[in-house]
Amino acid sequence: MKSKVLGPLIRYYFADLKLGYTNSVERMTSAVEMSLEQSPWFYRLPISIYLGCLNWAAIFFFLKPFTGLSLEKQQTYLKKIACHFPMFEGIEKLVRTLSLLSAFDDGSDSQSNP
């Protein structure tokens, strides 16, 4: 479930970015997940709970959890509703920073090391 929420979140954060990054949203999602997995449970747990709340809260607006929505509706939900949730900014900062750290991973392979 975590990756199904994180993926659209990352897509949302990267929607207007034109940085020439080479990694795909799927790979960035997996990178963020792996980073979160390495953190202790007392960081992982609140983040998982938050992502769970973000998922189930969509039922009140779309009668479906976030993961069951179309890509378009997911982006609408994030842009118009979820962005007003408490702590959304903190999660955005964390996920956005982690995904930006991994955003250029593929491209850097093309620059061979001396």
Added chain:
Amino acid sequence: MNVIQPSDVPSTVSCEYLVIGSGAGGSVAALELAEAGKDVVILEEGLYHDTKSFSRNVGDMTRKLYRQGGISPFWGKPAIGFAEGRCVGGTTVINGGLLWRTPERILESWKKNEGLQGYDPENLKKHFIKIETLLNVSPPKTGDGLNLDSEIIQKACKALGWKYVPAPRAVNNCVNTNQCATGCPTGAKQSTALSYLPKAISKGARILTGCRANSLQSKGKGIITSAVTPSAQRVTIRSKYLFLASGPIQSPFLLQKNRLSPIAGEKLRFHLNFKIVAEFPHEIHADRGTIFTGQVQQFENEGILMMASNFNPAYIASTLSHYPDNTLNEVFSKLPCHAMYVTQIQSKSHGRVHSCFQDAPFVTYDFAEADLDLLKKGYEHTARMLFAAGAKTLYPPIKGVQPARNFQDVKNQIDHLTPSQLELISVHAMSSCPMSGSGTGVVDLEGKLKGYENIFLCDASILPSNIGESPQGTIMAMAHEILTRHLANS
């Protein structure tokens, strides 16, 4: 290097000396003890990564080489991102290789305030000479046009009459890959994994990798250490002596958790860094140079240092992640015209390492009001220098502000700056188990843990205060001194 992989670690190990941690402090302990003919085992939580495995993939390398994948915050207002290494060689694998001798004013204050007899410049000199020789510490190559980000601030400092000093670094034939922070792919940077540890192994030391120390018990005349591998295999190590060198966060965490010191972790000190991205009217190509070749020390006595920082699209993007998308797009459309600079302050804030969660440390701190003034001054000085160097636009690490186009913009930002707006990081923590000659510290002048005859500390945690400068040299010199005293006594 011949290390013992986690899958090959036996369930019980006996040795005379156990060293926990293989970074700046632990590697010194391992080499000194091995050279003295002692039976040494090094316990390292991280894995061994060969030089050939270091890639430009910042995300991948951060997860491999950094503790908790780089997510180790200090909680306070604002929260600070703290980074430290977790691999064979510790933080020396992922730092910039800066190796300064301890500032004399710091050693004097330690002697005066904490009674650190024998830790004076004259006595530590022999240790620094040994370290500098082993790590090939040398001034940087300059004037080749590859480190323009450093060269332009050097010129600006000359024009302003400010002190700019070439940075002594532990490198051997650096070819400017600008990958110091994710592992040097050419082996130019002399981390302890390429210098001290292979020598210690050649003298008989053994390194158990991927083993996280969990419990420490002092039993009779020995220490029983329990560790666990990534596959949850338990390892028990019986040793006569323990040298704890797992860093400024993990060392006090282990001591607290195992009830070996009630005051460990209470006085954590650190440096604060804030990074400014600067745009110049011409191409700088900061990625063609190395992490930094010089340091602006004009305000060192106030606790402010400035230098160029590592340049990589991933770092630029994550550093500017608090800016709106259009700002990031603007920067990336002219990336070669940008460079990143770091301003480091000798923070007055105090942190605390908590062991309440048992699994991992939880670190909190109180933001000192004096730090806000110091950060404002640091930003002001850096901005003055960068505009003098010809910068058109500055992107400060401040939430909710526009990029600064001139010095008046900077002044306005500073006038309204609040701590919660700041995006700060720290890569230097220390003093969580301070040494004291007057009995008020966690360890004595021999590095010995108060109340125990066979437990010693020799990492950043023992520094009596934060030093305002990159601490690797100081950690290593103090570790050498502790080991010299220990071997002389034993």
